[in-house]
Amino acid sequence: MDEESESVYLNRSLAEMDRFSNLEDIDVSADGSPALRFLICLVYSVVCAAGLVGNLLVLFFIRVKKERKKSTINFFVLNLAVTDLQFVLTLPFWAVDTALDFSWPFGDAMCKILLSITVMNMYASVFCLTAMSVTRYWSVASALKNRTAQRSFSAKWTCVIIWTLATLATAPTSIFSTVSNVTGEKLCLLRFPGGQYWLAVYHIQKILVGFVLPMSIVSISYIMLLRFIRNRGMKSSNPKRRSQVTKSITIVVLSFFLCWMPNQAVTLWSVLVKLNVANWDRAYYIVHTYVFPLTVCLAHTNSCLNPIIYCLMRKEFRNKLRDLLHRG
Structure with missing residues (x-):
């Protein structure tokens, strides 16, 4: 009886695998498990709520309160908040799509728009994080020189380049996304x-x-920054401050890596399958069906972690948030 049940299960899995083996999609799951769909919808809802609150607070403190408005890093944080805010606003649509077992109810135009916005903001967010890492090293290395106006000008043009590159990288998505x-x-x-x-x-x-x-550039920039701090900039300064900088850099790199690595690893596996380097087998089917959607959720959490890491971990922003809550 056990062997018969296992055979039925295997045949059913193979049938599902064959059904979805030709899917030309990046995020769709091959299984309509209600528990999995509920979990994904729950994660999307939490990320959307946390991302909205966190990124709106960042915009409020930097733009409205004009905190440290001459800071180049704050200019990038502002762009990062706008990017992540646009991204989390797409999550309710993907949550509905997931709840309906990936049956798209919003039409072809919305499919193209939302998929393009999702991908473009993914690229823009990653490019902003990369630019921030380079800027942090560059600003510390040139701290003795008065280049405030030049840095401000460069930051604006860097953001223009970031959005241009993100738009170009998203072009295939905008052209070939459709409802099928x-x-x-x-x-x-x-x-x-x-x-x-x-x-x-x-x-x-x-x-x-x-x-x-981006991960290579971020890692190299922060390694060089830590070496610079250790060897020159803060050699005789407060060890506590040096420890705080090291801790914040470690959190930035680890959060970026841990949020995106699982999704990129499964994506790489799918590339090997599509190029016939790896086999489409039961292991891949299970990972693509049950693990891949969770890696997408994990990658999406990066959009609500960014404002926490870059603003709410900084003392001046925590103080402003405390004052705001006390007045409320």
Whole structure:
């Protein structure tokens, strides 16, 4: 009886695998598990609420209160908050999509718009984090020189470049995203003329441009910053301050890595499958079905962690938040 049950389960899994083996989509799951869908919707709701509150507070403190308005880092934090705020506003739509078992109810135009906004803000957020890491090192290394006006001007043009690059990186999504009928369901996904091969190229771009290159630049910048602080800038200064800087840098790098690494690892596996380097087997089916949606949720949490890391961990912002709560 046990062998018969296992055989039925395996046949059912193979049937599901075959059903979804040709899906040209980046985030859709192949299983309609209500528990999984509920968990994803719950995470999206929490991330959306936390991201809205956190990023609106950042905008309030920096833009309205004009805290340290000449700070280059604050200019990047402001752009990061705008980016993450736009991103979390898309989450209710993806939550509805998930609740309906990935049956897209909003039409083709909204599919194209929302998928493009999601991907573009993912790139812009990562590029902002990268620019901030380089700026932190550069500002410390040139702290003895009065370049405030030049840094402010450069920061504005850097943000223009960031959004331009994010828009260009999102172009394939904007062009090829569409609502397609798959096994009787309307799904919001990507359809490339070349099929799986071009989808693999798309994922390779996402991995390299959206993770590997930024992670390398962030790591190198902060390693150089720590070495600079240890060897020159703070050698004879307050050890407590040096420890705080080291701690904040470690949290920034680890949060970025831990939030994005699982999703990028599964994406890389899917690339190997699409290029026939790895087999589409039961292990991949299980990971793609049950693990991949959770890695997407984890990556999305980065959008509500960013304001906490870059603002609420800083003493002056905590004090402003405390004053705001006391007045309320």
